[in-house]
Amino acid sequence: MITRRTFTSAAAFMAAGVAAPSLWAQGKPEKTKLAIAVGGKAAFYYLPLTISEQLGYFKAEGLDVEISDFAGGARALQALVGGSADVVSGAYEHTINMQSKGQMIQSIVLQGRAPQIAVGVSTKNMANYKTLADLKGKKIGVSAPGSSTNMVANLILSRGGLKASDVSFVGVGTSAGALAALRSGQIDAMSNTDPVMTMLEQKGDVKIISDTRTLKGTQEVFGGNMPAACLYTSAEFVQKNPNTCQALANAIVHGLKWLQTAGPSDIIKTVPDNYLLGDRALYLASFNKIREAISLDGMMNEEGARTALKALASFDPAIKADKIELSKTYTNDFARKAKDRFKA
Template sequence: MTPPRFTRRHFTLAAGAAAATLAVPALGAEGRIEKPKLSLAVGGKAAFYYLPLTISEQLGYFKAEGLDVEISDFAGGAKSLQALVGGSADVVSGAYEHTINMQSKNQFIQSFVLMGRAPQIAMGVSTKALPHYKSLADLRGKKIGVSAPGSSTNMVANLVLTRAGIKSGDVSYVGVGTAAGALTALRSGQIDAMSNTDPVMTMLEQRGDVKIISDTRTLKGTQEVFGGPMPAACLYTNADFVKQNPNTCQALANAIVRGLKWLQTAGPSDIIKTVPEAYLLGDRALYLASFNKVREAIALDGMLPDEGARTALRALSSFEPSVKPEKIDLARTYTNEFARRAKDKFKA
C-alpha cells in the first residue's frame, strides 16, 4: 500500500505539544481521592485495543488505588464519548483523536494516560462479497462495517478511502461492534468490508473471510498508514474534571500504568487466565495469535508522544473539514503529568 503523503499545510502548533502539562493542578499533599466512586465508559471492551483497561480491572489495580470504578461497555468509541458529553460517564477509555475532534467543536476533553501506541485497526474486504477485489475503487457504493459510526474504526476507514479519492458519502457505514456480532455481520453478507480491531480481524483473516487492505496492528503498519506514530486508546475526560480531580486522575493513571507494566512480561497463559472467557470468542488459539500480532502496539509507560499528537492532527485534518490545524491547541488535548508520576512509581 502506498504510504501517505501528508503535507504540513502551514500548521502552527503554537507553543507545541511540549506545553502539554499546561493547567494541570498540583496533587493534594494528602493524596485524598476526590471521587473514589466513578463511572467509566468504553466502546468494545473485549477488543485488544482496551486490554490494559481489562487487565487493570481484573487484577484489582483500580481497587488498590482506592477506586470503585463502574465500567459501562458500549458498541463503539463514539457511544462512550456521548456518555461523557451527556454526563452519564466521568471518564472514557477511548481513542485519543476524539480529544482533537471535540476541540474543533469548542469542547475541551483531555487524555491523561495512554494505553495504545498504535490503533490496532485493520481494514479488510470480504472474500465472499468481493471475490474479485482489485482496488479501493471497488468499495464505492458498498457497506463497510465499523465498531460504531464516528469511532476510531470509522476514522481509519475514512482516512484510507479519502486517499483513494472516495468520500465518506460514497460508502455506507454500518455499526457492528467489536466482538461476535462483527464476525456474524461479515460472514453472513450484511457488509462487504470491515474496519475493526483484534481479535476479530485476525480471526476473519486466518479463516480466509477477509483480505486485509490496510493494517495498523503493528508499529510499522501504523507508520505506513499514518506517516508517523499514532496514539490510540487512552483515558480521557473533560478538562474541568482533570483540574477538579487531580488525585482521582492520578489513581486512574497509576492503575493503568501498573497494568501496562504487567503486560510487558505476561505470557500467553497469563493473558488467558486473566481476561473473561467470553473475550476469547470461542477460540483460544486464535485469540493468542491475535495478541501476539498486536502486542507491540500496547503502550509501555502511559506517556503520549508529542509527535503522536501531531500525527493524529494531520490525519484527522486530511479528511475532516471541521478540523483546522491552525485552530487546534494540541497542548490542551493531553497531559503526561499523571503518567509520568505513575511511571516513576512503578518503574515502568
C-alpha cells in the same frame, strides 16, 4: 457527573491559568466512585483497562470503578457528554474532534501506541477487489459510526479518492456480532480491531488492505507514531480531581507494567472467557500480533499527537489544524508520576 455545561466551562478554566495538575500534592482521590464508559471492551484495543480492572489495580488505588461497555467509541463519548460517565476509555483522536467543536476533553494516560485497526474486504462479497475505488457504494462495517474504526476507514477511503458519503457505514460492534456480519454477507468490508480481524483473516474471510496492528504498519499508514486508546475526561474534571486522575493513571500504568512481562497463559487466565470468541488459539495469535502496539508507560508522544491531528485534518474539513491546541488535548503529568512509581 459530567454535563454539557461542564465542557463549555472547561475552556474558561484553562484560559484562567489554573495550576497544572502536577503542582498538586498527591492525596486521597477527590472522587472515589467512578463511571467509566468504553466502546468494545473485549477488543485488545482496551486490554490495559481490562487487565487493571481484573487484577484489582483500580481498587488498590482507592477507586470504586463501574465500567459500562458500549457498541463503539462514539457512544462512549456520548455517555461522557451526556453525564452518565465520568471518564472514557477511548481513542485519543476524540479529544481533537471535540476541541474543534469547542468542547475541551483531555487524555490523562495512554493505553495504546498504535491504533490496532485493520481494514479488510470480504473475500465472499468482493472476490474481485483490486483498488480502493471498488469500495464505492459498498457497506463497510465499523464498531460504531463515528468511532475510531470509522475514522480510520475514512482516512483510507480518502486516499482512494472516496468520501465517507460514497459508502454506507454499518455499526457491528467489536466481537461476535462483527464476525457474523461479515461472514453472513451483511457487509462488504470491515474496519475493526483484534481479535476480530485476525480471526477473519486466519479463516480466509477477509483480505486485509490496510493494517495498523503493528508499529511498522502504523508508520506506513499514518507516516508517524499514532496514539490509540487512552483514558480521557473533561478538562474541568482533570482540574477539579487531580488525585482521582492520578489514581486512574496509576492503575492503568500498573496494568501496562504487568503486560510487559505477561505470557499467553497469564492473559488467558485474566480476561473473561467470552473475550476469546470461542477460539483460544486464534485469540493468542491475535495478542501476539498486537502486543507491541500496547503502550509501555502510559506517556503520550508529542509526535503522535501531531500525526493524529494531521490524519484527521486530511479528510475532515471541520478540523482546522492551525486552530487546534494539541497541548490541551492531553497531559503527561499523571502518567509520568505513575511511570516513576511502577518503573514502567
